[in-house]
Amino acid sequence: VTTFAEQATRIANLLQETPSNDTVARYLMQHQDELSRLARSKYFGQITWYQAIQGQALYVLPDNIIEVCHVLYNQKVLRYVTEQTLDYSGNVRSWEANTGEPTYWTLDNQVLNEVRIIPAPMRTGSAVPSPTFLPMYQDMKDNLLVFTYEDVALEVTNVDSVIPTLLDWEDMLVFASVQALALQEYPEQNIPLAQNCAALLKLWMSYAA
């Protein structure tokens, strides 16, 4: 397990700076940006259980979701659909009023990070945990299971935060952060270091891809 403190030390060593509150805050911000860049390439998969509620169509996902890729209700796959498709599909013009066995999900025209289940479920699923449902301990019957990609950058908030990537990516995050920091318009700007870190990053990526 690597903490941000270890990453900050490596960054400070390369930049030849003595870590202070100000510099570590700069490192942290840059590191979060680089983690978000990695997250946008769908690196951090997540599987999350949600309790389905009778008649409730909208479910709020965490703020850090990058993409929803797969939704199951009652262990059955829900199909992605746009609102326009539902509007023009003839016999379900009042689809928002319906309840029934969920068939579709959509993010189309929804508030940020809200997923709509269509039709809204008829039953409320159990939220009672059970040791037999591994590894979640939550009952999937009449409940939702959502496969997403998430951005973990905001979980790295201070020097004690654990870096949530594989160690190879930690190396790349260091080089990417140093590259960006060395280019900033400070008196310590160090363009050769930035160029060398860009070369190292390219080298690592050529093998990791």
Added chain:
Amino acid sequence: MTLSDLLQRMNIKLGEQSTFYPEEEKVASGINPAQRLLCLAMPLLLQKRALLTIQPDQIFTDLRTITPTIRTINRVVLGDVTTSHSDPVAWTGELTRLLPTTLQRLGGMADWMEQTGPTRKYWLHGPYWFGLFKRPMITLYVTIIYEAMPPVLSVHELSAVPDIPQAYHPLIADIATGLLLQKEGDIEGKRGLALIMGALEGLKL
């Protein structure tokens, strides 16, 4: 070659500058990233096996809880193939290779998660989430053969030996030296890059 030997080699390459290059930095910013880069460049240097026990209700597994060193799955085999002698069990299909599939493909079957029966495939979500299709009806053993990351070395264990073959240990020192030279500016930084590229030359052949 122990960590102590590697540090000694780096000392010589860096001109015995122990003030500018403290040992902690040599290990954390040099040797550890260097051995990881070597394993990235040549995955055959470190392949490992992990045995998973999958229970019937276990829909997916977080591989980080099994082994924190996993990087990429190469093969998945039903049964235990971690030892030199393994017994095939015909009725569960043990010792057959499981084929990879994707959530997108599985999504073509509305009830894929509920399906139980002979397990023939595995799926991944992101680099860590691992599941089987179909779900087993009894507890199964699955062997994952994967490209591993080398264990992190610590300056407090100077007698530790890197987990990759000894013939490649001098390359760790070369790459680590190249990485440390980056902070010295333009000319030394470029010299460091050349050291790293020289060490990696021909590794993929």
